[in-house]
Amino acid sequence: MEIRAASLTKTYGALHALDALDLSVSGVRVLALIGPSGGGKSTLLRVMGGLEEADGGSLSVNGVEPGSKAAALAWRRRNGFLFQQFNLFPHLTAHRNVTLPLEKVHGRSAEDAARTADECLDRFGLTGHTHKLPAQLSGGQQQRVGLARAIASKPEILILDEPTSALDPEMTAEVLELIGELAAAGQRIILSTHEMGFARAVADHVALIAKGKVAEHGPAAEVLEHPKVELTQRFLSKVMKFGTPHITGM
Amino acid sequence: MSSRPGERRLLFDAVVGVLLTSVLCALFWWLLNSMDKKWQWESAWSYRVVLWEGWLTTLGISVAALPGSCLVAAVLVAGSRAKLVSVRWITRGFVEIMRGMPLLTLIFIGYYLVFTQQRIADVLAGLGLGSKMFAGIALLSVFTAAYLSEILRGGLDSIPQGQIDSARAVGFDRPQVLRYVIMPQALRRVLPALAGQFVTLVKDSSLLSVIAVGEFTYQARAYNSASYSGLEAFVILGIGYLLITLPIAWFAHWMESRFRYQM
Numbered sequence: 001m002e003i004r005a006a007s008l009t010k011t012y013g014a015l016h017a018l019d020a021l022d023l024s025v026s027g028v029r030v031l032a033l034i035g036p037s038g039g040g041k042s043t044l045l046r047v048m049g050g051l052e053e054a055d056g057g058s059l060s061v062n063g064v065e066p067g068s069k070a071a072a073l074a075w076r077r078r079n080g081f082l083f084q085q086f087n088l089f090p091h092l093t094a095h096r097n098v099t100l101p102l103e104k105v106h107g108r109s110a111e112d113a114a115r116t117a118d119e120c121l122d123r124f125g126l127t128g129h130t131h132k133l134p135a136q137l138s139g140g141q142q143q144r145v146g147l148a149r150a151i152a153s154k155p156e157i158l159i160l161d162e163p164t165s166a167l168d169p170e171m172t173a174e175v176l177e178l179i180g181e182l183a184a185a186g187q188r189i190i191l192s193t194h195e196m197g198f199a200r201a202v203a204d205h206v207a208l209i210a211k212g213k214v215a216e217h218g219p220a221a222e223v224l225e226h227p228k229v230e231l232t233q234r235f236l237s238k239v240m241k242f243g244t245p246h247i248t249g250m
Numbered sequence: 251m252s253s254r255p256g257e258r259r260l261l262f263d264a265v266v267g268v269l270l271t272s273v274l275c276a277l278f279w280w281l282l283n284s285m286d287k288k289w290q291w292e293s294a295w296s297y298r299v300v301l302w303e304g305w306l307t308t309l310g311i312s313v314a315a316l317p318g319s320c321l322v323a324a325v326l327v328a329g330s331r332a333k334l335v336s337v338r339w340i341t342r343g344f345v346e347i348m349r350g351m352p353l354l355t356l357i358f359i360g361y362y363l364v365f366t367q368q369r370i371a372d373v374l375a376g377l378g379l380g381s382k383m384f385a386g387i388a389l390l391s392v393f394t395a396a397y398l399s400e401i402l403r404g405g406l407d408s409i410p411q412g413q414i415d416s417a418r419a420v421g422f423d424r425p426q427v428l429r430y431v432i433m434p435q436a437l438r439r440v441l442p443a444l445a446g447q448f449v450t451l452v453k454d455s456s457l458l459s460v461i462a463v464g465e466f467t468y469q470a471r472a473y474n475s476a477s478y479s480g481l482e483a484f485v486i487l488g489i490g491y492l493l494i495t496l497p498i499a500w501f502a503h504w505m506e507s508r509f510r511y512q513m
Contacts, residue, residue: 051419073421073423081419081420083412085412087415088416100420101420133511149420150420
């Protein structure tokens with residue numbers, strides 16, 4: 001992946017969610033955004049995913065400007081997005097959650113979409129749950145359906161916004177494991193996470209976002225083990241204080 | 251043995267149901283018979299054609315005004331969500347004026363101000379829509395639409411932003427977001443209120459008798475004054491309206507259970 005952000009700005013009223021953010025990375029397979037809550041990670045992901053238009057500055061991801069209105073819809077269709085709160089469609093079964101976008105957005109036939117959905121849901125251990133409504137599934141299962149829905153269309157980039165923040169440790173582990181498998185299979189991923197161990201294991205590049213800016217970024221091992229900036233050092237020592245007990249061993 | 255308490259409860263429930271129904275029926279029967287009056291159902295029977303035509307007209311008005319009101323409501327909802335502030339304000343004002351006036355007033359003002367205006371009447375007559383019945387359907391549609399639009403607006407606004415985000419993220423365009431994600435959820439939520447409004451529409455059509463639309467109430471009153479009958483006409487009216495409104499309520503309940511899901 002190649003990401004170029006220059007003076008990227010996004011404000012909500014008086015809040016500067018992104019405050020002239022600069023970031024330039026290339027040749028990255030998995031990029032992890034870490035940092036304090038409210039620092040701008042989600043906003044950056046939403047702008048990169050084409051869900052939100054930036055107010056100023058420029059951004060290009062793999063040569064596309066997702067922040068521009070004209071390109072945003074096509075860009076969203078090329079990529080997958082997973083939310084912290086699952087956001088499955090509650091009136092549709094797990095299976096239909098996956099097939100509906102395949103049919104209506106990607107123009108696949110009903111049989112073809114059903115086959116793909118079966119494969120994806122199977123792969124994430126959801127056989128036997130496919131005809132349940134989201135409310136009948138556990139949080140972990142819902143997030144796995146969300147993941148299946150996001151990857152069903154073979155996205156160029158998978159964008160994950162704190163995919164495990166709403167899950168308990170056991171479910172967190174099972175979802176992280178699946179994301180790890182996707183990354184190992186070559187899926188390009190941009191994610192925000194509070195799971196430092198997971199970031200270390202899966203990401204090849206890490207950026208610390210705070211106060212709407214990139215405080216530090218670089219190869220995962222470097223940033224997480226030998227942070228140069230004081231802000232990063234403080235943040236890491238805080239989140240590592242009690243260890244991270246539920247990290248998958250990858 | 252474990253099912254005994256359940257069975258006993260069911261039996262108790264059935265007994266209470268039968269008792270209550272009997273008491274209510276007996277009370278109603280007693281009221282009917284204790285009146286100082288002889289019921290004259292024979293004269294009602296001789297006016298059956300008049301009443302039947304009236305009932306059919308009411309059914310026709312309801313069947314036409316139901317989609318008509320939905321159509322106008324859709325326009326009002328679109329107006330209330332328009333990008334232009336002026337359009338939003340005008341829509342808002344229109345809705346509030348419609349909801350703030352008694353239907354009777356609207357029917358009089360609307361009919362005599364708009365539908366009897368010579369040019370408008372000529373144009374409508376040219377289109378084959380010059381009848382009082384059409385005027386009635388139009389006025390009823392607009393009046394009901396004001397209420398429907400507020401119900402729908404509330405339903406649409408109740409869908410969390412996360413659903414819209416998620417729908418956009420999977421690649422739906424704006425119409426698709428509305429069609430596949432927002433509308434199904436919003437409609438399910440407002441179904442009971444919508445059904446109530448449709449039932450009200452059917453009953454409200456009785457007010458069209460004031461501009462001499464030959465609907466059920468109008469015909470029943472004609473029969474009433476021609477035959478000097480008393481309450482018979484109103485008993486028939488009550489039953490006649492229930493024949494239209496109860497199926498709507500049943501249908502709404504069926505839809506509710508059909509599309510039940512939890513958030």
